[in-house]
Amino acid sequence: MAQSAQPIKKRRGILGALALIAIAIGLYWGLVIAPPDAYQGEVQRIMYLHLPSILTAYLSYFLVFIGSGMYLWKREKRDDILAHSAAELGVLFTALTIIEGSIWGRPTWGVWWTWDARLTLTAVRSLIEDESRAASAAAVLGIIGFLDIPLIHMSVYWWRTLHQPPSILQPNKAPWENVHPSMLTALTISFVGFLLLYFYLLSLRYRFGEMRCEIKARRLARGG
Numbered sequence: 001m002a003q004s005a006q007p008i009k010k011r012r013g014i015l016g017a018l019a020l021i022a023i024a025i026g027l028y029w030g031l032v033i034a035p036p037d038a039y040q041g042e043v044q045r046i047m048y049l050h051l052p053s054i055l056t057a058y059l060s061y062f063l064v065f066i067g068s069g070m071y072l073w074k075r076e077k078r079d080d081i082l083a084h085s086a087a088e089l090g091v092l093f094t095a096l097t098i099i100e101g102s103i104w105g106r107p108t109w110g111v112w113w114t115w116d117a118r119l120t121l122t123a124v125r126s127l128i129e130d131e132s133r134a135a136s137a138a139a140v141l142g143i144i145g146f147l148d149i150p151l152i153h154m155s156v157y158w159w160r161t162l163h164q165p166p167s168i169l170q171p172n173k174a175p176w177e178n179v180h181p182s183m184l185t186a187l188t189i190s191f192v193g194f195l196l197l198y199f200y201l202l203s204l205r206y207r208f209g210e211m212r213c214e215i216k217a218r219r220l221a222r223g224g
Helices: 002-033 042-074 077-109 117-131 135-146 148-158 181-223
Strands: none
Touching: 002 042, 002 181, 042 077, 042 181, 077 181
């Protein structure tokens, strides 16, 4: 058992190292190579963290959706662990997104926070995952919560809002049609780094969930 765990730990360590390298390269590209935004100036550079973090949060909630649906269908504990692990990381990356957005919003809007449609919906989305207790209730809640993501993304089009429309995921334009090539390169590298970091954290959190289940099963066996 200990021998089989060593290769997994090694691969996990490599994944974490690659994540740090990619994020460092992305930040260097965004802070040094890419030009400042024509309208926002230097404050726009926080987007090289902000956009990858929200896209990673979207991915996390998608995995919550998949894990939750699989658990309700097959009732396998591994799917519950995946949904639970992804939900916690989704909340983490959502909180990071809101913090970064507030830092950007202060010089741009003049306030740290406003009851903007996208900000409010994103904050509500981060609270949804924290309410679930039992596995079945969490699964249902995870599926319903995932359906809120399109509402968050399209809120800047459907309501009058301070938040600018998305630069990358626009419904009528490809990213390279709207973003400077150097900026798009920095965003791509940063996003790859965030993806690697996410899967590194997910593997750790998933293993932690497995260990909790193993400890619980042993305690029940002893009690029996």
